[in-house]
Amino acid sequence: MIGVELVKLARRPRNWVSIVLLCALPVTVAIFVAVTHLAPPPGQGPALLSAVLSDGQLFPAAALAIVLPIFLPVAVAVVAGDSIAGEANAGMLRYLLARPVGRTKLLAAKLVALIVYVLLAVVFVAVTSYVTGRLLFGSKPAAVTSTGITTNNVVATSLSGTALTPTDILLRTAGTVAFVTVSMLGVGAIALFLSTMSDSSLGAALGALAALITSGVLVALNSASAVSPYLPTRYWLSWVDFFRQPILWRDIDRGFAIQAIYVLVFLGAAWANFASKDITS
Amino acid sequence: MIVTTQLTKRFGHVLAVDHVDLTVREGDRYGFLGPNGSGKTTLVRMVLGLVYATSGKIEVLGEPVPARIAHVLPQIGSLIESPSAYGHLSGRANLALIDAAGTGPGGGRRGRRARIATALDRVGLSGVDDRAVRKYSLGMRQRLGLAAALLRSPRLLVLDEPTNGLDPQGIREVRDLLAEINAAGTTVFLSSHQLSEVEQLCTRIGVIDRGRLVLQDDLARLRGPTGRVIVRSPDADRAAALLDGRVADRDADRLVVADSDAAGVNALLVSAGLRVTEVTEERRSLEDLVLSVTGSGSDRIDGGSAGRPGRPAEVASRDGAGT
Amino acid sequence: MAAATGTLRRWAVVVAGTAAICALPAAVAAWPVPASALSxxxxxxxxxxxxxxxxxxxxxxxxxxxxxxxxxxxxxxxxxxxxxxxxxxxxxxxxxxxxxxxxxxxxxxxxxxxxxxxxxxxxxxxxxxxxxxxxxxxxxxxxxxxxxxxxxxxxxxxxxxxxxxxxxxxxxxxxxxxxxxxxxxxxxxxxxxxxxxxxxxxxxxxxxxxxxxxxxxxxxxxxxxxxxxxxxxxxxxxxxxxxxxxxxELPDVSRILNQFGPPLPDQLAGFARVANPGGLADVAAYGSGLARFVVLPLPQSTGSAAMSAAKSVGASIKITGGTAELIQASLLTVVLVSVPGGLVYLLTGAVTPIVLDHAATALLDSY
CATH class of the missing domain: 2.50.20.10 (Lipoprotein localisation LolA/LolB/LppX)
Incomplete structure (x- = not known):
């Protein structure tokens, strides 16, 4: 069933359009920054964007920071919200279940397809922005430095002021890709759950986004600090800890854990609701 | 093949299926009749494990449903309400996805192409190209839906309005196809509100009205002789005089004679020198049958039996959930 | 019936699991901590x-x-x-x-x-x-x-x-x-x-x-x-x-402070001066224990800017021979006092306002 879901995912033009749009946003930002040479000052605007003027290899991480807050979660909510409700709308849900596809199995396959979608989207953003970064901002050539570091493959500066080699950047960007992907799964699980509640894909996607916006507001609210460690968006920006030296794992670990909990809880709720639901669509 | 015992389904306050005892035997061509909103579709969905019964038992292919549904469904092909497909994919791609989905024997990658080709051929779509299903006509979609139901050579076919959207030629093709499949050993359960379709194909019918099964019997028996004979004669007046006391009804030159022996009546009239245009045993039409049971079976106060009375609003509102 | 109980059972599992996850931090917090025998x-x-x-x-x-x-x-x-x-x-x-x-x-x-x-x-x-x-x-x-x-x-x-x-x-x-x-x-x-x-x-x-x-x-x-x-x-x-x-060379305070003004006295309103940090004669700490405050002169520009800022948030206190502003924060008390010659002294510490009031008066008296 997973294979079937992946084929459906791949053969759906809408999914590719959304990924292309996701890739286009950072490219647009890159063009503006490259043309004007006006990056936001360090510590402001999307994280690391200030650093890309000096080195294009950091742009994949900056690009992820650009799509992470709104664009990516919207795409994920739409795809996840469509997973069951979309089948119901197309009239295919009854045929799939009568095939028979086990209901729990269908949910699991939908979740796997969703993970693959997010991973595809994030990897595509990273790859296109890497190419864009190299083309528009270039990469620092080998240098002997004033502080005596003579490594000829030092290319970028971490948040802690230390040097990052291309291997460092590659590994840390890979970590960011994994973290951003996992960060989206909480929203995805909420949308998937709502998708089993309603026959409207749009309703499910909007519900998940509403949950997300609520979470975002509460995270920013001081008086809600007691609950903020449990909110799905609390650790979203912690990917930036990959670019500190040493890597600060605390929030990254928590980010992974909180998403795992959200996936577990909402997938469980989706299962409880869907496994014995009357399919009347 | 399908046995339900006191099967009941309630959607909130609405009783969609009310203590139904349905029996479909192996090899039947079962026609399941009922107007829209009568609980037909809900019952079909319960048989397929899509909707869960409020109370009662279902047994399909000898296995309890929904407990053993995963074991039962692979042997069933179904067309539920209307055919569905992913509009942006071609018919073949849709069949490939359906074929790959799900558990049970006969869904492997090996032979998939051949299975799809056979199914398309059987429903008359063998020459279909790669255009997207959303560009198909209603008839083509109907045929594609049938092809999906036939993919795994099921032991039981559960079809809801399979000829919907087809032209007369297509309807005949489908009817012949179903008869052929049935002859090869597949039980066909056909739910419909089109009496003629059922009358021409089925060997056994069940009639559901407002959730209750009001009639279930072999069509041949139901349509057996009524014990009366219909006589047409240009000499109707004299015939009526001759058959005095046995004429139950008369309409111009058409007499209904309360006598089960058509040959005897004929001989009597001919020996009296009367001209006879036609002598036949009277048989009930399926339409009369259905209308009579759905009429008399109701608990309506006005009790009208001629024609179909209007349906109560509450029952009609089930359409949303049930059809 | 079967479906309804199945639904209930499934929801019960999910709700129980969620409750267990949510209760985990509270349970860990409530886990008794072994007492220490140290005095x-x-x-x-x-x-x-x-x-x-x-x-x-x-x-x-x-x-x-x-x-x-x-x-x-x-x-x-x-x-x-x-x-x-x-x-x-x-x-x-x-x-x-x-x-x-x-x-x-x-x-x-x-x-x-x-x-x-x-x-x-x-x-x-x-x-x-x-x-x-x-x-x-x-x-x-x-x-x-x-x-x-x-x-x-x-x-x-x-x-x-x-x-x-x-x-x-x-x-x-x-x-x-x-x-x-x-x-x-x-x-x-x-x-x-x-x-x-x-x-x-x-x-x-x-x-x-x-x-x-x-x-x-x-x-x-x-x-x-x-x-x-x-x-x-x-x-x-x-x-x-x-x-x-x-x-x-020297960050922070040194950037603000130049060395100027007369040396600070060894006693201020009855409080003894404590260890002279780093030998800077113009910065002094007085008092004992947590009842301790520092006195430091602010350079001209910083001093007057601080004074006018303090005027808008603090309360003026009457001191013979000069003006002073008192800012009472929740733990720290700050007093800014102008001395003749335009110099502004900053007195601050986790002490009650009356302490700094007296200290400011004594500081003015020493001029």
Whole structure:
């Protein structure tokens, strides 16, 4: 069933359009920054964007920071919200279940397809922005430095002021890709759950986004600090800890854990609701 | 093949299926009749494990449903309400996805192409190209839906309005196809509100009205002789005089004679020198049958039996959930 | 029927699982903490001797002093009013590093054998601070629980009563509690609570209460801590080639303060002057225990700017021979006083307003 879901995912033009749009946003930002040479000052605007003027290899991480807050979660909510409700709308849900596809199995396959979608989207953003970064901002050539570091493959500066080699950047960007992907799964699980509640894909996607916006507001609210460690968006920006030296794992670990909990809880709720639901669509 | 015992389904306050005892035997061509909103579709969905019964038992292919549904469904092909497909994919791609989905024997990658080709051929779509299903006509979609139901050579076919959207030629093709499949050993359960379709194909019918099964019997028996004979004669007046006391009804030159022996009546009239245009045993039409049971079976106060009375609003509102 | 009970059973499983996950932090918190047999004096000694205990961890300080913003003190005000998150690596008193973490950058302080370095991501600048820092403004690393606890303990000296608090869990460690209640009535500090690892004495959490207050005005605690010794490379600045580098003689206070004005007296309103920090004659601390205040002259421009800022937020107090402004924050009291010649003195400490009122009067009298 997973294979079937992946084929459906791949053969759906809408999914590719959304990924292309996701890739286009950072490219647009890159063009503006490259043309004007006006990056936001360090510590402001999307994280690391200030650093890309000096080195294009950091742009994949900056690009992820650009799509992470709104664009990516919207795409994920739409795809996840469509997973069951979309089948119901197309009239295919009854045929799939009568095939028979086990209901729990269908949910699991939908979740796997969703993970693959997010991973595809994030990897595509990273790859296109890497190419864009190299083309528009270039990469620092080998240098002997004033502080005596003579490594000829030092290319970028971490948040802690230390040097990052291309291997460092590659590994840390890979970590960011994994973290951003996992960060989206909480929203995805909420949308998937709502998708089993309603026959409207749009309703499910909007519900998940509403949950997300609520979470975002509460995270920013001081008086809600007691609950903020449990909110799905609390650790979203912690990917930036990959670019500190040493890597600060605390929030990254928590980010992974909180998403795992959200996936577990909402997938469980989706299962409880869907496994014995009357399919009347 | 399908046995339900006191099967009941309630959607909130609405009783969609009310203590139904349905029996479909192996090899039947079962026609399941009922107007829209009568609980037909809900019952079909319960048989397929899509909707869960409020109370009662279902047994399909000898296995309890929904407990053993995963074991039962692979042997069933179904067309539920209307055919569905992913509009942006071609018919073949849709069949490939359906074929790959799900558990049970006969869904492997090996032979998939051949299975799809056979199914398309059987429903008359063998020459279909790669255009997207959303560009198909209603008839083509109907045929594609049938092809999906036939993919795994099921032991039981559960079809809801399979000829919907087809032209007369297509309807005949489908009817012949179903008869052929049935002859090869597949039980066909056909739910419909089109009496003629059922009358021409089925060997056994069940009639559901407002959730209750009001009639279930072999069509041949139901349509057996009524014990009366219909006589047409240009000499109707004299015939009526001759058959005095046995004429139950008369309409111009058409007499209904309360006598089960058509040959005897004929001989009597001919020996009296009367001209006879036609002598036949009277048989009930399926339409009369259905209308009579759905009429008399109701608990309506006005009790009208001629024609179909209007349906109560509450029952009609089930359409949303049930059809 | 079967479907309905199935649904109920499934939901029950999900709800129970969710409840279990949600209850987990509460259950861990409620798990009894073994009591420590140390006496208050033993625990105090261990804390005082804990400067050599290496650690690394994530600390959060939450300070609510309600200080008004004064010019040239912006950094300090944000430190003393708000939440500061930092990660510290501590090998020894002379080798450590503390990073103040922000959403898109960091401000780091390195202490090495060579000296102190600061790294600021926003300005992409590594700064070496040359020479010793006899006097400096508070920095984030001062709010790390071990540093803060030891400083408060040394300030309190023996002029306080010490008692044990029940143990509690801090950052996963069972910490023994010590309460310090100053004996002097002149300080605004009601109590200082310190929780420390009983084995090593490493302070893990510090809470400072105002007099009679139920909620602490300052909480500094570890959220994560490990008593492993960090690598030397971690606490040594290793700037990338892109990084700018500069060095500065004396930061902070020295930048604000020039050496001028007459030397400060040894006694001020009956308070004895304590150890003269770094031999700077113009900066002095008076008092004893936590009832302690500093007096420092502000340069002309800073002084008048501070004075006018204080006028808008503080209360003027009458002092013979001059004008003074008093700012009463929740823990700190600040008095700015103009002396003849246009100089402005800043008096501040965790003392009651009457102390600084008297001190300001005495300061004017000494002219």
């Amino acid at each position: 208050a004096a033993q625990l105090r000694t261990r804390i005082e001797l804990s400067a050599r205990v290496p650690y690394q961890g994530y600390a959060e300080s939450d300070v609510d002093l309600n200080l008004p913003s004064l010019p040239d003190l912006g950094n300090v005000v944000s430190l003393l009013d708000g939440t500061t998150d930092q990660y510290a690596w501590y090998r020894s008193p002379g080798q450590w590093r503390a990073d103040v973490l922000t959403a898109a950058g960091e401000d780091d302080t390195y202490q090495t054998k060579v000296g102190t370095f600061t790294w600021n991501y926003t300005s992409n600048l590594l700064t070496q601070i040359l020479g010793s820092q006899p006097v400096r403004l508070p920095r984030a690393a001062d709010l790390l629980p071990p540093a803060l606890a030891r400083r408060l303990l040394s300030l309190a000296g023996r002029a306080a009563s010490f008692s044990r608090l029940p143990s509690q869990r801090v950052a996963g460690l069972d910490a023994a509690g010590l309460r310090i209640v100053p004996t002097s009535k002149l300080t605004t500090v009601g109590a200082v609570d310190i929780w420390a690892d009983p084995a090593t004495g490493l302070p893990l959490q510090v809470e400072v209460f105002g007099r009679g207050a139920a909620a602490p005005l300052l909480v500094a605690r570890f959220l994560d801590v490990s008593l492993t010794r960090p690598a030397l490379s971690t606490v040594t600045p290793q700037p990338a080639p892109e990084v700018g580098y500069t060095s500065t």
